[in-house]
Amino acid sequence: MSTDSRGAARRARGRGRYTRGVAIAIGALVVIGGAAAGTGLTQGPRATSIQQDPQAAAVQSGSRVIFTANEALTDIDPSQVTVEPATDFTLDAAGRTVGVRFPTALDADTDYTVTIDGVQGIGGGPTSTLTTSFTTPKASVLMLERDATGDDRIVSHTVGGSDGDAVFTAAQIDDFRATSAYLIATTVDGDGTMHVTVVNRGNGSTHEIALPGSGIVTGLQVSERGQLYGFTFTDANLSAAGGRENVLFTGSLASSDDPAPVVVGGSEPSIDRWRFVPETSSLLLNSFNGDLTLVDRQDPDGEVSSFGTALGIEGVARSTYTALIDRLEEGFVELDLASGEQRVLTDAHLDGDALLGHILPLPNGDTLRSYAMLEDGIPTTSRIVTMNQDGDVHDIAETEDGDVLQQVCASPSAQYIALTVSDSSGAAYDGGVQSLPEIMETRIYDAATGDEVETWDGFDISWCEVGPW
Structure with missing residues (x-):
């Protein structure tokens, strides 16, 4: 056989193998495609x-x-x-x-x-x-520890985990609040000058918020939505002749811009109590003359909603547009800020004489309350309970003899309840701008079981909307 003939035969055999290979590959793809289509037809969305x-x-x-x-x-x-x-x-x-x-x-x-x-x-x-x-991660909080002989500290704690790490220190810390991204603290110099400092919790950077002048800052609060802060400011030289008294200022935690006063009806009212309304840009204000108003921070010149008068604002539930208000005639009421409708709250029925001390709204519609138990009209221990809308009472904790209950509040889901107490026989007030007993501790309780799960030195726990003043 000639060389040309052998080459032609090899080429013919090659073409045959190629053709069979292509046919096999196409057949395999058809099988795979059919299987995939069959799987898609039988398994449903994913x-x-x-x-x-x-x-x-x-x-x-x-x-x-x-x-x-x-x-x-x-x-x-x-x-x-x-x-x-x-x-x-x-x-x-x-x-x-x-x-x-x-x-x-x-x-x-x-x-x-x-x-x-x-x-x-x-x-x-x-x-x-x-x-x-x-x-979900373990519950974590920030707390303020004051030190009569050294620097004050804001420390982090974790329920059932590590604790005690300082995140901010200063010679004298008066108050602080925190969001997921920022911490804001009011501090006092040796000469009594107050400062407002913001700490970025992500990178530790800080910036100072310029105050409207020389004066006193109180009522510090923050809003997770929009990362906002607010405080009331009183001029140091306030007198009968004039000056700002408890004027509310707000601003962005992310900015070092000067805070802006809250204007209602063309003026800057003196605010007794106030709250950010969760998940909104609104502020609920209770002025010194008792007016209860709702204003939108993003539209300060817009319409102001009036809800009559009130003695105080106890809180705004995290998950609802409902505030807990103290009225002169009705007592404590739940006020729907959207509709203006309100429901009068009833007192808890406890064994023995009791005097209501604290009341706060919880996300599920219940209220968290503390009652001073009375013997011959004299307060002894405090009983902390939750109460639902049907009047059912669930006991959380009771303070010990010698405890003075300073504040109660709940974790974001109300899974835990925090009690801040001082010792009635302990050291005197610490001499801060907003003074408290020198020795304070905070106890954490499981709301479902009433078990005490943690006890930490300090107060002003970050679960609370405001400090204990």
């Missing part, structure tokens, strides 16, 4: 991404778990959603996205599972289940 932030969920109301599916979905009904442990939620879904929103903060150090059953593509076909699990 999640391509799941967004969740356990850290934020444990400290803020309104956090979400967001599922994104690989195809557009039919309508999802809330009955298809299960959250374990059982937790209130709302549902929003559109196209390929399903969001499960928690109106209140979730409990700390807890395993959660969110499941959506019966999920179906908009084109029909089989259903599937979308699910995710996550664990």
Whole structure:
């Protein structure tokens, strides 16, 4: 056989192998494609991404778990959603996205599972289940420790974990508040001059907020929404001739710009008590003359909502547009800031004579209360309870003989209750601008069991909206 003939034969055999190879490859692709199509037709929609932030969920109301599916979905009904442990939620879904929103903060150090059953593509076909699990971190707080012989400290603590790390120190710290991103503190120099300092909790950088003049800062508060701060300011040279008295100033924690006074009806009113309204840009104000008004910080010249008069503001629930107000005639009421409707709160029925000391709204609609127990009309110990809207009372704790209860407040989800107490036989007031007994401690209780889980030196725990004054 000639060389040309052998070459032609090899080329023919090569073309045959190539043709058979292509046919095999195409056949394999057909099989794989058919299998994939079959899988797609039998398994139903699946999640391509799941967004969740356990850290934020444990400290803020309104956090979400967001599922994104690989195809557009039919309508999802809330009955298809299960959250374990059982937790209130709302549902929003559109196209390929399903969001499960928690109106209140979730409990700390807890395993959660969110499941959506019966999920179906908009084109029909089989259903599937979308699910995710996550664990919230342990509860953490900041607290103020004053030192009569050294620097004052703001320290961090974790329930059931590490504690005692100083995050800010100064010769004299009067008050502080904190958001997830910033810490703001009021300090006092040796000559009595006050300063307001903001600390970026992410990188430790600081900047000072310029005060309107020489004077006293009180009523420090912060808002997680928008990262805002506010305080009331009184001129050092206030006299009968004039000067600012408890004028409210607000500003951005992220900026060193001068704070702006809150203007109502063209003037700067003297404010006795006030609160940021959670998840809004509004401020609830109670002036010295008793006026109770709601103003929008972002639109200070806009319409002001008036709610009559009040003796004080006890708090605004984190997850609702509801404030707890002290009225002259009705006593304590829950005021819906959206509608103006109010509900008069009843007193707790306790064994023995008792005098109400503290009352705060909780995210679930209950109230947290302290009562001084009386013997022959004289206060002895304090009893701390929660009370629901049906009047059912749940005991949390009772102070010991010799304790003086200074403040009570709850963690973001009301999983824990904090009691700040001083010793009635301890050292005298510490001499600060807003003085308190020199020796203070804060006790943390599990709200469900009443067990005391931590005891720390200090006060002004960051769970509280305001300090204990």
